Each structure stands twice: as C-alpha cells, then as structure tokens.
Amino acid sequence: MSTPTDASPRYTLAQMVLYMLRLGALGFGGPVALVGYMHRDLVEQRGWVSESDYREGLALAQMMPGPMAAQLGIYMGYVHYHIMGATLAGIAFVLPSFLMVVGLGRAYAHFGGLSWMQAAFYGxxxxxxxxxAMSAYKLTTKTVGQNKLLCAIYLTLAIVTVVTESEIAWLFIAGGLVNWFVVARPKWFNKGGLNAAAAAHLPVASGVLSGLDWPLLGQIGLFFTKAGAFVFGSGLAIVPFLYGGVVTEHHWLNDKQFVDAVAVAMITPGPVVITVGFIGYLVAGFAGACVAALGTFLPCYLFTVLPAPYFKKYGKLPAVKAFVDGITAAAVGAITGSVIVIARRSIVDWPTVLLALVTALLLWRFKKLQEPVIVSAAALTGLVAYPLIRSHAI
Incomplete structure (x- = not known):
C-alpha cells in the first residue's frame, strides 16, 4: 500500500542503515540534537531526503506517541525503502546505544554504582x-521562517513547554488545525457543515508482552509497552512516566539508581529513551533489558509505519500540507522550549554557563566540527573540574 516518492533514491538501503548505525553510535545531545543531525545530514548535505519528506516525518513523530527521534529515524528509512527500510533503519539507530547502556548496566551492577558518572555529566x-540550542536555531529558521502564523504557533508552544516543562500532545494537533483552517480552509467550514469534520485516527497499541510466562518479565514488558504507547513528545517526556512506574509503583529502583539511569542515557549517544535498557538490566538482567527495549520501541515503530503510507499518499494536498506545517511549527516550538527546560537542569554555575556558550560558538564558527569531539572534551572537562569545584564548595 506504500506510495513511492517522486524522486528515485540517491542512496542504497545499506547506506541508510550505515548512517543510522553511525548516528546511533555517535549522535549525542538527545532528541532535539538528533532530529537536527538528521536534517543537516540527510536533507542539507547529502540530499537523500527532501525537505517535504523530512517535515512529514517530523510532524508524524510529534503526532504519534513514542520517542520523537527514533520515530523520525524510522520514517527516514521508510521514505524510499518502505517497511524494510523503516525496520532496518530503526534497528540500526537503536542498537548501538542499547548495547552501550547494557554494558554500563552490567558495570553498574557489578561495581555497585558509577561514581564518575556525575562528574562526566557535569561537563x-x-x-x-x-x-x-544550535540544532533548535537551525530547525527554527528552516521550518518557521518569516511566516507570522507559524511564528505565533511556534512561540505559543515554546512558552507552554517552558512553563509546564512538558510537551502537551493536543497542542501539536491544535497547531496543525489552526494553520489548516487559515491557509487551506475546507469548503464545509464555509458552508457551516460541521458534520463533515474529519476525525483524527490515532491507533492504540496493546500490551504485546502480556502473555509471557515469567511474572517479572511480563510486568516489565507491559509497563514499558504502555510507556512507549502513551507518552508523547521527545524521549525526555518519558522520564516522569518511568519514574512513577519504576520507583513509585513497582519499587524496582530507588531514587539514586533512577537518576543514574537517566544520566547514563544522557552521556551515551542515540535516543534518550534508551535508558529503558539500563533500567531493564538492573531489574532483570539482559533479558529484562531486551524486554524493556522491545516494549518501548515496538509501539513507536508501529505508530510510524502504519500511518506512513497515508502521509505519503495525501501529504501533497494543500489541506494536509497546511496541517503538517502547523504541526511542524508547533513541534519546533516545543523543541526550542525544551532547550530552556534542559538548561535549567544542566546549567548550574558559571563553568557550565561558559561551557555551553563555548560549545554553541564552536558549532557556529566551525560548521564541520563533529559533536562527539565536543562531548568527549566536555566529559573530560567534567571529570577534572567537578571534583575541584566540589572540594572548593565544601
């Protein structure tokens, strides 16, 4: 049922898989940075994916529940190679960081904690x-531009995200509807025929692991499937949901272990939501890590590939294009707001302020500078500076 794009692919499926493996292995910065990398690499530099296909993928990732960066990566694989491309791209994107967090989980369990993690994460x-911040700036100038209505939608979502420190799913849909009604107002609206209004089709995922014989693995599977199926927005949005289930409800981890799990996800490349692999490992070993990851990522895969053919088939219609543009502006606004939310937690003193500014200036000045180089240098800086700052504070 899939509909090919107008242009033939300028790359092979193997090239896309290798790119996703590299992004999953070296892509630091969380969901905001990852979607920025995909735009820079696949749209601007390599020309593998068109701007319109990228916008459709970003809008779909924001409309559907699940981790945004992983869904966009799956959609990038789908654009020219459909189900096979989506499947292989999704696996390639998630696999490197999954293996890393499982390795760190084993070290954490064996040594009773990772004391260096806090120092590294400081940097x-x-x-x-x-x-x-640089990724958000590039996305803003590229997708919103000088359009006043899109700017209003963008600013609204940025402010709401900063104030609430969360991404409100229905506001993305509202942004799409507002732009649709203004730019490509449907005929039935002018006639007052409200009964002809189209309904949004949001499939609901079921717990795929409910039939497992092992009680603990079954609980892990059901909980993380629910997390992947019902949490909207970036990977960071899943953290409060995970805390409520992992620490408060099931008591699988204590507060310190959960904070360490989130820190592991932030200092490793790939999607932030891969912290579920670390959590699953601490709860039930390698099997727990696999079940937690499968439960989290399977819904987001289905929520991408099932509606994708309809996005490809109807995405060029004026009404759909206006709807997608509105959702995209809302998504980028939420991404920009999340920069401030993350900064509140990571910028804690003058050295961190300086480090963030130096990073942004380096990326602005040197366009080809690789982010992993910056992240490695920042981690080393943290390992050296954090103990000195703590001792001085004491």
Whole structure:
C-alpha cells in the first residue's frame, strides 16, 4: 500500500542503515540534537531526503506517541525503502546505544554504582545545551521562517513547554488545525457543515508482552509497552512516566539508581529513551533489558509505519500540507522550549554557563566540527573540574 516518492533514491538501503548505525553510535545531545543531525545530514548535505519528506516525518513523530527521534529515524528509512527500510533503519539507530547502556548496566551492577558518572555529566550536560540550542536555531529558521502564523504557533508552544516543562500532545494537533483552517480552509467550514469534520485516527497499541510466562518479565514488558504507547513528545517526556512506574509503583529502583539511569542515557549517544535498557538490566538482567527495549520501541515503530503510507499518499494536498506545517511549527516550538527546560537542569554555575556558550560558538564558527569531539572534551572537562569545584564548595 506504500506510495513511492517522486524522486528515485540517491542512496542504497545499506547506506541508510550505515548512517543510522553511525548516528546511533555517535549522535549525542538527545532528541532535539538528533532530529537536527538528521536534517543537516540527510536533507542539507547529502540530499537523500527532501525537505517535504523530512517535515512529514517530523510532524508524524510529534503526532504519534513514542520517542520523537527514533520515530523520525524510522520514517527516514521508510521514505524510499518502505517497511524494510523503516525496520532496518530503526534497528540500526537503536542498537548501538542499547548495547552501550547494557554494558554500563552490567558495570553498574557489578561495581555497585558509577561514581564518575556525575562528574562526566557535569561537563556533558552543559555541552549538550549548546548543541541542542544550535540544532533548535537551525530547525527554527528552516521550518518557521518569516511566516507570522507559524511564528505565533511556534512561540505559543515554546512558552507552554517552558512553563509546564512538558510537551502537551493536543497542542501539536491544535497547531496543525489552526494553520489548516487559515491557509487551506475546507469548503464545509464555509458552508457551516460541521458534520463533515474529519476525525483524527490515532491507533492504540496493546500490551504485546502480556502473555509471557515469567511474572517479572511480563510486568516489565507491559509497563514499558504502555510507556512507549502513551507518552508523547521527545524521549525526555518519558522520564516522569518511568519514574512513577519504576520507583513509585513497582519499587524496582530507588531514587539514586533512577537518576543514574537517566544520566547514563544522557552521556551515551542515540535516543534518550534508551535508558529503558539500563533500567531493564538492573531489574532483570539482559533479558529484562531486551524486554524493556522491545516494549518501548515496538509501539513507536508501529505508530510510524502504519500511518506512513497515508502521509505519503495525501501529504501533497494543500489541506494536509497546511496541517503538517502547523504541526511542524508547533513541534519546533516545543523543541526550542525544551532547550530552556534542559538548561535549567544542566546549567548550574558559571563553568557550565561558559561551557555551553563555548560549545554553541564552536558549532557556529566551525560548521564541520563533529559533536562527539565536543562531548568527549566536555566529559573530560567534567571529570577534572567537578571534583575541584566540589572540594572548593565544601
């Protein structure tokens, strides 16, 4: 049922898979940075994916529940190679960081904690703010531009995200509807025929792991499937949901272990939501990590590939294009707001302020500078500076 794009692909499926493997292995900065990398690499530099296809993918990732960066990566694979491309791109994107967090989980369990993590994250967290600020700036200028209505939608979502420190799913849909009604007002609206209004089709995922024989793995599977199926927005949006289930409800981890799990996700490349692999490992070993990751990512995969053919088939219609543009402006506004939310947690003193500013300036000045180099330098800076700052404070 899939509909090919107008242009033939300028790349092979193997090239896309290798790119996603590299992004999953070296892509630091969380969801905001990752979607920025995909735009820079796949749209601007390589020309593998068109601007319109990228916008459709970003809008779909924001409309559907699940981690945004992973869904966009899946959609990038779908654009020219459909189900096979989406499947392989999704696996390639998630696999490197999954293996890393499982390795760190094993070390954490064996040594009783990772004391260096807080020091490394002190530096990395500040550098990440600079990275995602530059990504948000590029996305804003590219997708919103000088359009006053899109700017209004963008600013509204940015402010709401900063104030509430969360991404409100229905506001993305509202942004799309507002732009649709203004830019490509449907005929039935002018006639007052409200009964002809179209309904949004949002499929609901079911717990795919409910039939497992092992009680603990079954609980893990059901909980993380629910997390992947019902949490909207970026990977960071899943953190409060995970805390409520992992710490408060099931008591699988204590507060310190959960904070360490989030820190592991932030200092490793790939999607932030890969913290579920670390959590699953601490709860039930390698099997727990696999079940947690599968439960989280399977819904987001289905929520991408099932509606994708309809996005490809009807995405060029004026009404659909206006709707997608509105959702995209809302999504980028939320991404920009999340930069401030993350900065509140990572920028804690003058050294971190300086590190974030230096990162942004380096990326502005040197366009080809690789983010992993910055992140590595920031981690080393944190390992050296954090103990000195703590001792001075004491």
């Amino acid at each position: 990395v967290g500040a550098a990440v703010v600079g990275i995602i």
